[in-house]
Amino acid sequence: MIAGISIYEILTVTSILFFIGVYGFITRKNxxxxxxxxxxxxxxxxxxxxxxxxYLYPDVLQGVFFSIFIIAVAAAxxxxxxxxxxxxxxxxxxxxxxxTEIMKY
Amino acid sequence: xxxxxxxxxAFIIIAFAIASVSSKKMLRSVIYLLFVLIGISxxxxxxxxxxxxxxxxxxxxxxxxxxxIFSVMLVHHVEMELELAKxxxxxxxxxxxxxxxxxxxxxxxxxxxxxxxxxxxxxTEDIGLGLLNYEAGGFILPFEVIxxxxxxxxxxxxxxxxxxxxxxxxxxxx
Numbered sequence: 001m002i003a004g005i006s007i008y009e010i011l012t013v014t015s016i017l018f019f020i021g022v023y024g025f026i027t028r029k030n031x032x033x034x035x036x037x038x039x040x041x042x043x044x045x046x047x048x049x050x051x052x053x054x055y056l057y058p059d060v061l062q063g064v065f066f067s068i069f070i071i072a073v074a075a076a077x078x079x080x081x082x083x084x085x086x087x088x089x090x091x092x093x094x095x096x097x098x099x100t101e102i103m104k105y
Numbered sequence: 106x107x108x109x110x111x112x113x114x115a116f117i118i119i120a121f122a123i124a125s126v127s128s129k130k131m132l133r134s135v136i137y138l139l140f141v142l143i144g145i146s147x148x149x150x151x152x153x154x155x156x157x158x159x160x161x162x163x164x165x166x167x168x169x170x171x172x173x174i175f176s177v178m179l180v181h182h183v184e185m186e187l188e189l190a191k192x193x194x195x196x197x198x199x200x201x202x203x204x205x206x207x208x209x210x211x212x213x214x215x216x217x218x219x220x221x222x223x224x225x226x227x228x229t230e231d232i233g234l235g236l237l238n239y240e241a242g243g244f245i246l247p248f249e250v251i252x253x254x255x256x257x258x259x260x261x262x263x264x265x266x267x268x269x270x271x272x273x274x275x276x277x278x279x
């Protein structure tokens with residue numbers, strides 16, 4: 001654990017990070033920007049897993065395992081989302097949310 | 106000393122996260138996101154999870170950011186400016202986010218955590234043994250499922266991004 005830093009301060013930082021992600025998710029109008037906001041939200045949750053593992057249950061490693069799984073799922077999600085965005089750009093030449101109104105062709 | 110480093114990292118993370126969701130230039134906001142991810146890996150280094158910090162640096166800062174920059178380059182001009190949401194909408198969403206944040210903080214600060222004082226160092230060996238442990242409490246099954254998920258999503262990404270060629274060939278034979 002970090003000397004002199006209580007768990008409350010770190011949880012405050014991650015909560016702020018989470019809500020910045022939520023703000024970006026709602027206000028952005030571009031698909032790639034929305035994907036970046038999702039990355040912020042996922043990262044905030046990963047830090048929470050790790051911090052709670054380290055501060056409250058230091059003799060087990062479950063939080064680390066779960067954060068590794070979250071990172072792997074986030075990588076898969078990003079790769080799929082970007083391939084969908086590129087395919088969408090080929091079909092309608094735009095990645096704005098307001099232009100995406102068809103699901104297939 | 107560690108206290109000062111933590112405050113610097115927290116400031117970097119929050120400042121660049123705000124810059125990342127409010128910047129008008131696409132490529133700049135991706136680079137701000139990169140700084141946020143590097144700051145987060147700094148926090149992992151501070152609490153002595155070196156393996157996780159290395160994963161964060163390679164997978165996020167190395168892999169995902171490069172993917173996002175690639176797709177930005179493919180679909181935008183570098184200098185293109187994003188259109189922002191309406192001011193009223195931004196204010197409403199900002200107030201709603203602040204309310205949610207206040208709710209979170211009230212909940213966190215009213216809860217009593219049983220913090221265990223410790224300075225245990227976790228080695229990569231412990232993490233590997235835990236991941237490949239097939240006895241009770243081991244993580245071998247989710248580990249294998251994650252590897253299958255990664256393989257399936259990579260194949261799916263290739264097929265989706267390749268797009269029209271595959272489907273038109275299939276239509277010809279049918």
